[in-house]
Structures are given as structure tokens and as C-alpha cells.
Amino acid sequence: SYELTQPPSVSVSPGQTASITCSGNNLGYKFASWYQQKPGQSPVLVIYQNNKRPSGIPERFSGSNSGNTATLTISGTQAMDEADYYCQAWDSSNYVFGTGTKVTVL
Amino acid sequence: EVQLLESGGGLVQPGGSLRLSCAASGFTFNNYAMSWVRQAPGKGLEWVSVITGSGGNSYYADSVRGRFTISRDNSQNTLYLQMDSLRAEDTAVYYCAKDPSGSYGGPFDYWGQGTLVTVSS
Numbered sequence: 001s002y003e004l005t006q007p008p009s010v011s012v013s014p015g016q017t018a019s020i021t022c023s024g025n026n027l028g029y030k031f032a033s034w035y036q037q038k039p040g041q042s043p044v045l046v047i048y049q050n051n052k053r054p055s056g057i058p059e060r061f062s063g064s065n066s067g068n069t070a071t072l073t074i075s076g077t078q079a080m081d082e083a084d085y086y087c088q089a090w091d092s093s094n095y096v097f098g099t100g101t102k103v104t105v106l
Numbered sequence: 107e108v109q110l111l112e113s114g115g116g117l118v119q120p121g122g123s124l125r126l127s128c129a130a131s132g133f134t135f136n137n138y139a140m141s142w143v144r145q146a147p148g149k150g151l152e153w154v155s156v157i158t159g160s161g162g163n164s165y166y167a168d169s170v171r172g173r174f175t176i177s178r179d180n181s182q183n184t185l186y187l188q189m190d191s192l193r194a195e196d197t198a199v200y201y202c203a204k205d206p207s208g209s210y211g212g213p214f215d216y217w218g219q220g221t222l223v224t225v226s227s
Contacts, residue, residue: 001168033213035151042201042220043143043151048213086151090211093165095141095153 002091004098011104018074020101022087025068030089032070034063038083046085047072079105108132108216110202115221122192122225128185128202128218136160136180139205141214142187144198144223154200155187159208170196192225199223 004024012018022032032050035043045054047063050070060075070089074081082105087098114126128140142154155176157164164176175188185202199222203214 031213035214037151042217043214044217045213045215048215054215088151088213094167095143095156095211097143097151097153100150 002089002094002096004087004089004096006085006087006098006101008099009102009104011106012074012077013106014079015076018077018081018103020072020074020085020087020103022070022072022098023068024070024089024096024098027068027070027089028066030065030091032063032065033088034061034070034072035086035088036081036083037086043086074103077103077105081105108204110204110216110218112200112202112218112221115200115223117224117226118192119227120193120225123188123190124192124223126187126189126200126202126221126223128187130183130185130202130204133204135178135183137208139208139210139212140178140185141203141205141210142176142185143201143203143214143217144196145201145220146195146198149198152198156205156210157185158210163210165210189223192223194225197223197225 034047037043050065051063141156173191199220201220202218204216205212
């Protein structure tokens with residue numbers, strides 16, 4: 001079955017850039033989405049179709065996808081961005097989520 | 107405003123059954139595929155099942171195929187998940203989530219607040 005691998009944790013200072021990777025076989029040939037989940041809350045879509053932002057998502061969130069890796073970038077990270085982030089793709093009639101990355105804003 | 111409201115969670119013994127519901131509002135329900143996604147305590151997200159807008163097609167994760175059944179009542183704007191032969195490892199918060207298309211494979215653009223299912227004796 002298809003797997004998406006993320007680093008367990010990423011730390012970033014306020015105002016700096018956080019990059020979260022998501023690795024999967026030939027992921028670049030699929031559409032990648034990203035979700036933000038804060039403690040006790042439901043996930044929120046922050047990026048879809050690799051690099052599109054839903055309405056209401058700040059411009060500091062951006063995405064890319066090429067080769068075997070999709071990347072979520074948070075520019076000018078704010079304290080409110082501290083959360084768990086999950087990538088997701090569709091493969092062989094299955095939605096697949098990444099293993100999740102906890103972003104800590106120090 | 108899109109709203110998804112899950113209900114039906116609770117405590118059930120191993121081998122038991124439970125039916126979850128998700129009441130949808132704020133959009134034309136039968137135009138969109140809907141999924142169930144679960145999250146075990148302290149763990150990541152796991153997709154469970156999807157059904158197309160018409161209800162004509164559905165898919166399941168290997169971990170639940172043959173035990174869970176997804177369905178929808180478009181006249182009542184409600185999504186269901188019938189869960190049979192429940193196991194301890196099915197313990198999780200179950201979310202319903204909306205796809206932005208009538209088919210499947212897209213992202214989940216809206217999520218409900220979740221309902222907790224606990225399988226324990």
C-alpha cells in the first residue's frame with residue numbers, strides 16, 4: 001500500500017520559515033494536500049492541488065510537489081501556526097495521509 | 107455556511123455494532139462525495155471510507171472493508187457509517203469530511219467536529 005512519510009517534528013522561531021516535507025513514491029505525479037490540526041480541533045485544509053490555498057488561508061502558507069517529495073512552507077511563522085500538519089494524496093482508490101508533523105514555534 | 111455534525115458515537119463492546127450519522131447543511135449535499143476519516147487517541151489521521159455524491163460508488167480502507175458500510179440519504183442530507191464486528195483498534199474520533207467534487211480523490215475541504223467511538227469491554 002502507498003505510504004507518505006513526514007518528519008515527526010519541526011521547530012521554528014517566530015518570523016522564520018518552516019518547511020515540512022512529505023515523501024512518497026512518485027508523489028509528484030499526484031496532487032498533494034495539506035491539513036493543519038490544532039489540539040482538540042478538527043483538521044483544516046491549508047493547501048490543495050499541490051500549491052493552491054483555500055479561501056481564508058493566509059498567504060504565508062505555500063506548497064510545492066515534485067519528484068518524490070511535497071513540501072509545505074510556512075513563511076513568517078506565527079505562534080498561531082503551532083499545530084500538527086498532515087499531507088494527503090489519492091492513490092489506487094485510497095486516500096492516504098502522511099504520518100504527521102508537529103510544528104513547534106519556539 | 108457549510109456545517110457537518112456527527113453523532114452516534116459511544117462505548118461499545120468488542121464484536122458489537124454502532125451506526126454513525128453526519129448531518130450536512132449549507133451546500134447541495136448530493137453534489138459532493140463524502141468520507142469518514144478517523145483518528146485514534148494520540149495518533150494520526152486515517153481515511154476509512156468514501157461514497158460518491160449519488161451514492162452509487164464507495165471505497166473502503168483495507169482495515170475496515172467487510173466490517174463497515176458507508177451510505178447516504180440525499181433526501182435527508184445525511185451520511186452514515188454502519189460499523190459491525192468492532193475491535194479495540196477501531197477506537198477513535200470519527201470525522202465526516204466533504205470532497206469538493208461529486209466523485210472522489212479530491213481534498214477534504216470541510217470537516218465535522220468528530221464523534222468518539224470507544225470499543226472496550
